[in-house]
Amino acid sequence: MNIKIKVPTDLNEVTLGQYQRYLKIQESNKDETFVAQKMIEIFCVIPLRDVMRMRWSDVKEITSDITSMFD
Numbered sequence: 346m347n348i349k350i351k352v353p354t355d356l357n358e359v360t361l362g363q364y365q366r367y368l369k370i371q372e373s374n375k376d377e378t379f380v381a382q383k384m385i386e387i388f389c390v391i392p393l394r395d396v397m398r399m400r401w402s403d404v405k406e407i408t409s410d411i412t413s414m415f416d
């Protein structure tokens with residue numbers, strides 16, 4: 346599956362609404378895999394069904410990039 350994903354690289358590319366949605370998901374779910382998938386869905390604006398088809402190594406790489414942006 347080939348999909349072009351635009352991963353935000355700066356906090357200016359993330360809306361307050363996106364961040365609030367992510368925090369809500371993170372607080373209410375303990376499933377690390379699901380939270381990582383939702384992170385990509387929310388911040389990269391792609392459907393969850395497409396995220397679920399991605400290789401786990403790609404999911405980890407993207408979530409690592411997004412997480413480092415928040416640090």
